[in-house]
Amino acid sequence: MKKLLYLLFFICGTAFAQIDRVEPPFWWSDMHNPELQIIFYGKDIARYTPTVSDNIIINNVVKTENPNYVFVTIDTKNIPASDFVFTFRNKNKVAFTHKYSLKQRREDSALRAGFDSSDLIYLIMPDRFANGNPDNDNVKGMEDKANRNEPFGRHGGDIQGVIDNLDYIEQLGATALWSTPLCEDNHSRGSYHGYAQTDVYKIDPRYGTNEDYVRLSQELKKRDMKLILDYVTNHWGSEHWMYKDLPSYDWVHQFPGYAQSNYRMTTQFDPNASKIDTKYCMDGWFVSEMPDLNQSNPLVLKYITQNAIWWIEYADLGGFRVDTYSYNDKVGIAKWTKAIMDEYPHFNIVGEVWMHDQAQMAYWQKDSKIAAIQSYNSYLPSVMDFTLHDAIGNVFNEDKSSWDSGMQKVYDNFTNDFLYPDINNILVFAENHDTARFNEIYKNDFNKYKMAMTLIATVRGIPQIYYGTEIGMAGDKAKGGDGDIRRDFPGGWKGDTNNAFTTSGRTNQQKEWFDFSAKLFNWRKGKEVIHMGETTHYLPQNNVYVYFRHNDNESVMVLLNNSNEVQTVSTARFAENLKKYKKGKDVLGGKAIDIANDITMQPKSVLILELQ
Structure with a gap:
């Protein structure tokens, strides 16, 4: 009888066990870095001693002050794609087991090409783009319910809605899709933006499933398009399952408790900055609902590094956009970035470095000679050209040119290109999901729109456009807040009277704007002289x-x-x-x-x- 129970126990694994979570849930063989850190989480799991199948080597076992965690590091070198078993013992008696899988990688996965200057990136907020599956608008256990009348609420857009309208994005001339975060964000309000994630291994069920996200990537691949994941290294949401039961006190920055960032990113390299100001920039929380991750903690750094690689491998990604890149611990984030680029040498990562000086932005790009003065290298391939964005935001209302106004502002932006180590790997844009809407600034002046789009389509770098701008969408951030610059795309919801996704459904103005944009951006596709020319x-x-x-x-x-x-x-x-x-x-x-x-x-x- 005991043998039968043991056999059932072994076969069922965690059915009788105390394991609530295992992260990463699986991994791959033949990775560049064979060292894999696996988190086992469950009530008092640290009481048990883990062992593993004979052909696997455990390099390290870490137990923190929280007994609900065990961090097990194994060596996967020369281990083929296979299943193996972790056994947890208490006083040499088997307590429970867990089967773990190493999967086979896609052919040439390590050599995948990231987005580059031949691409046009289309940025969407999925909740506001299109609702392809109304059945997942509200999901049991998810706090924030759908309400299209609430500008700061969820509106029901999802992954299926994106898939349904990929033809539109392709017709526009875009070759890469950047979506704001799609992982679970289970907060009672404002969860639609996704930047306060509560589970970084799971797509929010109101968007769909992990499998739906993979399907989106596959559908893009069929069109020779790339999927860019918006990755957040700096913070999670206060409802994150791990924040509610921290592995260690120093998993997040504490003062003790909460302190807000001073947002002064210059303290990261200012030789005259005080230590306290530097600390509050890096360690202060972005907002009170977003606990600040401590990238100087090796367990944290390994966790977010592996999570990022897991999504690349799992969803066959073509790039990352990293939120609030320059708020991270600068040493930790450089290690994170290098680990990913070592794994995928031709991948691309663009960091949000929202600064207003070219030297300060160039500091964060890989191999910066400016950063080298301080013996620093971020290893970040690409940064965003916020100074060009700043100029675009007012220059077309300046009808006269002077020493520092009108088109002189745009000219002056490019005079500092020598500061960047890789000038073709700069993201150029007129707006994004956090900025004022271009068409609001310029009151839907079509001529000014044509000038701005022509500029970002023909200068050096990687152009990015924000959904709806190509049909004249606007929104007043000053009066209506973020919700107003993140309006629903017309035609994305059943019952919309205006469907701008189709030629016949567009108004005359929408057609004029879209036709111009599509002509410009599709022309750019085949112009190597624009992609890489001097x-x-x-x-x-x-x-x-x-x-x-x-x-x-x-x-x-x-x-x-x-x-x-x-x-x-x-x-x-x-x-x-x-x-x-x-x-x-x-x-x-x-x-x-x-x-x-x-x-x-x-x-x-x-x-x-x-x-x-």
Whole structure:
């Protein structure tokens, strides 16, 4: 009888056990770093001693002050894809077992290509994009219920809604999709944005399942598009299951208890900064609902590193956007980033470094000579060009150019490109889910929209657009808060009277904006000279900015007239770039333009000329 019970016990594993969670839930063989840290969580689990199958080596077992955790580190080197068994004993008697799996990796998984300057990234907030499955709008156990009348509430958009409208995104010319976080965020209010995650191994059931997320990635792959995960290394949500039962006091930053960040990211490299100011920047919480993770704790760092790699491998990802990158412990986040890039050398990670000085932003890019002065390297491949964003946010209302206004602001932004180690790996954008809406700033002025989109589509770097801008969507952040800049995409919900996802469903204005955008962005797809070419630009005159993107085989001339008057542009000034070229094909208008003579431009207009 005892033998039968033991056999049943062994077969059922955790059925009789005290294991509530195992993370990562499974792993893969043949990883670059063979060391795997597995968390076993359950009531008083630290009372037991773990062992594992004979062919697996346990490198380390860590038990913290919380008896509900055991951290077991094993060596997976030369272990093929297989299942093996952990056995937990108490006084040499088997208490329970757990089967663990190493899976087979996809072919060439380590060599996957991340997003790059050939891509156009389309940013969505899934809750506000499209509701493909109304049955998951409200889920038992999830606190925040759907209410489209509440700007700060959940509206019901989900992964199925995204999948249903991938044709639209592809037709626009986008080649990569960045969604704000989709992992579980089980807070009673404001959970739609996803940045206060409560389970980082589980897709929020109101968006769908883990399998749905994999299906989204697969559907994008069929279109030769990439999926970018919005990863949060700096904080979790206060309802995170682990925060409610911390493995150790120092798993999160405590003062003791809560203290808010001072948000002064300059303290990270300021040689004159006080220690207390630096501490409150890095260790202070972003907001009270978001406990600040302690990346200097090796167990924490290993946990979030493995979680990030798990999602890349599991969902076949093409990149990360990392939220609030420069608020992290700078040493810890560099180790996190390097570990991922060592595992996937051609992957890409763009960090949110929301600063307003190019030297300060360039500090955070991999191999920065500025950071090297302090013997620091973040290993972060890409940063976001917030100074260009700052200029775009007001420059098209400045009808006159002066020493520091009008198109001179845009010109000046690019004069500092020498500060960046990899200038083509910079994210350029007019807006995102946290900023003022472009179309609100400029009151849906189509000419100003064309100038902004032309700019981000033709300068160096990786262009990113925010959902709905391409059809004229606006929203007043100053009056309506974040909810107003995160409006529902028209046509994403059954019963919407306006469906902008389809040609026939668009208003005349939406059609005009979409058609222009699709023409511009689809043209960009095949232009290596834009993706990787050199830039030569000329000082703005009469608020007209002219620059060339060129390589050995091709040259494109871009002209932006930000003046409110007709301007005549003398081409003789551009002789070093025009060289043997006699005419230019107007990409947007289709006409041939004689560049040997002066070019006349209408007020607030653009020209993109393929030189011939």
